Amino acid sequence: MPDVVTCSMLIGGLCKVGRVVVAEQLFKHMQAHGPRPDIITYGTLIDGLCVNGCLPEAIELLHKMESDGLKADVCMYTGIINNMCKAGKLVEAKEIFGNLSSKELQPNTRTYTTMLNGLFNGGMWNDAENLFKEMEKKGVPPSDHTFNIMVQGFLYEKMFCKAMEFLHTMNERGFSPSSQVVSLMVNLVAAGEPSHEPIDVLRKYLLGDK
Secondary structure, three states: OOOHHHHHHHHHHHHHOOOHHHHHHHHHHHHHHOOOOOHHHHHHHHHHHHHOOOHHHHHHHHHHHHHOOOOOOHHHHHHHHHHHHHOOOHHHHHHHHHOOHHHOOOOOHHHHHHHHHHHHHOOOHHHHHHHHHHHHHOOOOOOHHHHHHHHHHHHHOOOHHHHHHHHHHHHHOOOOOOHHHHHHHHHHHHHOOOOOHHHHHHHHHHOOOO
């Protein structure tokens, strides 16, 4: 009989090729006959379920894992939050995010960035800005990706002054806007009125007058 490491790898491989049902059957066989699934096995199947769009099953398995005495880490919850945001379940994602502290888990940079991206995609820019402030207050360092999410989000909302604030802050911290953000700025400037002041601010930034 393969050991738990081999079985976990098999489950991951099955999920990668979309054979989630077979992966679940193998997992159940492990539960019934051994080797007993460990935290890696659970995490692999939870991630596989999320990637294949089986979010309810992933959440159910997460709860089952915790009831079996295995503690989920922040990476597992970040994956769940990410897939909830992608599915448009922002209320549920925010609830899970807000409950992390009760599980003695501290959201990391990736967790915050994932939630920020989901909030902007859901049109909740005010919640995103408040969450960014909370992130800084709690001493979780924003990454270049975090800043790019903020800048891009405010550009899409046509809130150019806010976008510029974050652009200047990210520059001060040694980060640069991504090619996607620069491309968005160029398109906005090209489509904007020459005399439109917020657009002019973006134009000056692109020309190097920061």
